Amino acid sequence: MLDLRMIRQNPDKVREALRKTGEDASLDVLLSLDEKRRSMLTEVEKLKAQRNEVSDQVADLRRNKQDAQPLIDEMKVVSQKIKDFDDELRDLDAEIMDILLRIPNMPHESVHEGTSEEDNKEIRRWGEQTEFSFQPLPHWELGTNLDILDFERASKVTGSRFNFLKGAGARLERALINFMLDLHSDEHGYTEVFPPFMVNKASATGTGQLPKFAEDMFKLEGLDYFLIPTAEVPVTNLYRDEILSMDDLPIYHVAYSACFRSEAGSHGRDTRGLVRTHQFNKVELVKFVAPENSYDELEKLTNDAEKVLQKLGLPYRVSQMCTADLGFTAAKKYDPEVWMPSYGRYVEISSCSNFEDFQARRANIRFRREKGSRPEFVHTLNGSGIAIGRCLAAILENYQQEDGSVIVPEVLRPYMGGLEKITSKK
RNA sequence: GGAGAGGUGACAGAGUGGCCGAAUGUGGCGGUCUCGAAAACCGUUGGGCGUGCAAACGUCCCGUGGGUUCAAAUCCCACCCUCUCCGCCA
Structure with missing residues (x-):
């Protein structure tokens, strides 16, 4: 398996290497899925940070015998959002992994080019x-x-x-x-x-x-x-x-x-x-x-x-x-x-x-x-x-x-x- | 195949819903002390992903995968693995 970060940073180098093997694995789908995944990840992680923070507040309120219900209700919505994001991310990860696992290795520079x-x-x-x-x-x-x-x-x-x-x-x-x-x-x-x-x-x-x-x-x-x-x-x-x-x-x-x-x-x-x-x-x-x-x-x-x-x-x-x-x-x-x-x-x-x-x-x-x-x-x-x-x-x-x-x-x-x-x- | 117990950091071993990425001990690393070493003492000691030049920050990970909940190492379900006893067997 190739390093996804490496592919992201050097897509042309990878394309060229794969061309030499005769496999024309398309990287475009992979790269756009990766892009999508990372932007979703940023969003969902923000939500999780919020949830973690509010959960601490809830714990504090409870300990002080104060009413936490408004916060809990608010977080219900956030939690549902997180769940939706996570579901989609799970699918994305699986798709990305499936593509990555099917891309062949890149030839070393000392290997001569050939077609058969x-x-x-x-x-x-x-x-x-x-x-x-x-x-x-x-x-x-x-x-x-x-x-x-x-x-x-x-x-x-x-x-x-x-x-x-x-x-x-x-x-x-x-x-x-x-x-x-x-x-x-x-x-x-x-x-x-x-x-x-x-x-x-x-x-x-x-x-x-x-x-x-x-x-x-x-x-x-x-x-x-x-x-x-x-x-x-x-x-x-x-x-x-x-x-x-x-x-x-x-x-x-x-x-x-x-x-x-x-x-x-x-x-x-x-x-x-x-x-x-x-x-x-x-x-x-x-x-x-x-x-x-x-x-x-x-x-x-x-x-x-x-x-x-x-x-x-x-x-x-x-x-x-x-x-x-x-x-x-x-x-x-x-x-x-x-x-x-x-x-x-x-x-x-x-x-x-x-x-x-x-x-x-x-x-x-x-x-x-x-x-x-x-x-x-x-x-x-x-x-x-x-x-x-x-x-x-x-x-x-x-x-x-x-x-x-x-x-x-x-x-x-x-x-x-x-x-x-x-x-x-x- | 039947009955039972259990999987937590390098290892041992706590932790039964919130202040726990996780006590404590051992080991490792750095230091103090010493001519040197041991002992003692002090400090430190996981991984993945993402953002970032970096420093850093965020997030996830307590066998695996789902679920419940505002919140899960902790509750529920399924699976995998290990151990003990019985049976069977090369």
């Missing part, structure tokens, strides 16, 4: 695109042949876009989760948290899923709970409505969670395999930092995510998102993308963003620089560190052998009971 994902820029590349001396298979065929992946039965048991992992596949999934949690907590200084997989409305609003993207989440019947689309939601909301102290910052958290996405609007896209599913696992990195450090922290966060791919020996590149592909909440975003042979291109496997104070303002997460100073909003960041399902797919595809077996990357072997290669049992 075509304009994203590759900023670095690591490793060589895997070459094969034979015809490589896509991971869904490899996994099915090895009997470690089962999509058919998953669609029987649940539906499309779900999967079963079996045997070494299930173990590999678990190995990846543990490897990443260990890496980030032991070597990168993140504190592990294990979050709830459902959140309430306030949390989903805090990180920006609501009100605009409700249809992307699974909602529980009869409850105001949502299945989380990412651990970002519960973990960022850990400190909602809190004032942290400067000594607490920066806070780094790493969290495993299952992620649930309705994938509304992506019918027909990536229908096979592990790339786009309704439920997948992910290890997520979340940071809470002082504003002046957030851009350095974004670089570090991205490096931490990349480290996972390097250790796994998976070729990747990092793209910087242009102004049109930042999504709703980010001010700046890097997407590490892994080389996926079956796609013949790099596929997003992480997404690292600085939200500045956009989420912090929604979720009311603040910090105090020193005792007695005014609270300020923290900056929040997060990034996948990394998506497990897509990572497992990338391993199967990049490490496949001519005989259909798959080499286990060395760093994962301790997590796999020493297994070096996944082979078919048949």
Whole structure:
């Protein structure tokens, strides 16, 4: 959420920033509602001041056993006026909030302008695109042949876009989760948290899923709970409505969670395999930092995510998102993308963003620089560190052998009971 | 699921209609004292919104949302959460 006062003071700057994102949020309605609200507020507060003063007089008269009835009668009228004003103000506030909650974040000045994902820029590349001396298979065929992946039965048991992992596949999934949690907590200084997989409305609003993207989440019947689309939601909301102290910052958290996405609007896209599913696992990195450090922290966060791919020996590149592909909440975003042979291109496997104070303002997460100073909003960041399902797919595809077996990357072997290669049992 | 108790400032804990944004204690901060520290003493110590260059002023906030009243932390209604006991359960 943007700061209403900032919008009021720099409407042209905000308009220009939003234009670059491709969203044409009209500020005119917002600004006129704001104007109206402030003038009403001034009036009603005058009335309240009067009421408070007269109430004191009434109290005095009563104590002195004098007649207060004329004053009371007079105040009845004033009170009714106040009530009318307050009702209207309540509606105004709700309208203003509804508009504010639907305005996207403004891109950081270092983000290049673009009109679609075509304009994203590759900023670095690591490793060589895997070459094969034979015809490589896509991971869904490899996994099915090895009997470690089962999509058919998953669609029987649940539906499309779900999967079963079996045997070494299930173990590999678990190995990846543990490897990443260990890496980030032991070597990168993140504190592990294990979050709830459902959140309430306030949390989903805090990180920006609501009100605009409700249809992307699974909602529980009869409850105001949502299945989380990412651990970002519960973990960022850990400190909602809190004032942290400067000594607490920066806070780094790493969290495993299952992620649930309705994938509304992506019918027909990536229908096979592990790339786009309704439920997948992910290890997520979340940071809470002082504003002046957030851009350095974004670089570090991205490096931490990349480290996972390097250790796994998976070729990747990092793209910087242009102004049109930042999504709703980010001010700046890097997407590490892994080389996926079956796609013949790099596929997003992480997404690292600085939200500045956009989420912090929604979720009311603040910090105090020193005792007695005014609270300020923290900056929040997060990034996948990394998506497990897509990572497992990338391993199967990049490490496949001519005989259909798959080499286990060395760093994962301790997590796999020493297994070096996944082979078919048949 | 049944029965009961309770949600007040950083924490503990008063406050049952007006002089209460809130006693008191602890903690924090500043000071006096001290070579220094402790103790003691003195002072200070919430947030949002609005007006204003600022100083300041106004207003709102005692779990949340409504309501009653000239006036609500205090009365009424709904909801949320916590705790205790019983039952059930991984």
